[in-house]
Amino acid sequence: MTTQPAETLDQELFGAVADLLVEIAEIPREEITPEARFRDDLDVDSLLMVEFGVSIEDRFGVAVPDEDFTQLHTVGELALFVQRHKSG
Numbered sequence: 204m205t206t207q208p209a210e211t212l213d214q215e216l217f218g219a220v221a222d223l224l225v226e227i228a229e230i231p232r233e234e235i236t237p238e239a240r241f242r243d244d245l246d247v248d249s250l251l252m253v254e255f256g257v258s259i260e261d262r263f264g265v266a267v268p269d270e271d272f273t274q275l276h277t278v279g280e281l282a283l284f285v286q287r288h289k290s291g
Contacts, residue, residue, distance in 0.1 A: 212279055212283055216286050217237060220282045223259065224247075224255065227255050238279060240276050241275075241277070265289055267281070271284065
């Protein structure tokens with residue numbers, strides 16, 4: 204049985220996602236890591252998550268459906284989602 208290697212997070216894309224969080228939620232950049240959880244670590248509430256989702260779509264052209272958004276708990280998970288679905 205073979206296992207697939209873990210998907211590598213594009214650091215430039217992660218940085219762009221983190222920059223959006225800084226802009227929208229006014230979170231200090233040094234607190235935003237791939238492992239940082241939106242609600243537990245960064246105190247991002249549901250209203251900010253909606254605004255963040257709209258900004259993700261505007262910036263990257265990737266819509267994050269509500270059912271997927273609720274399954275993305277960390278900044279890294281969201282960045283990987285965008286990475287997988289980003290066109291071009």
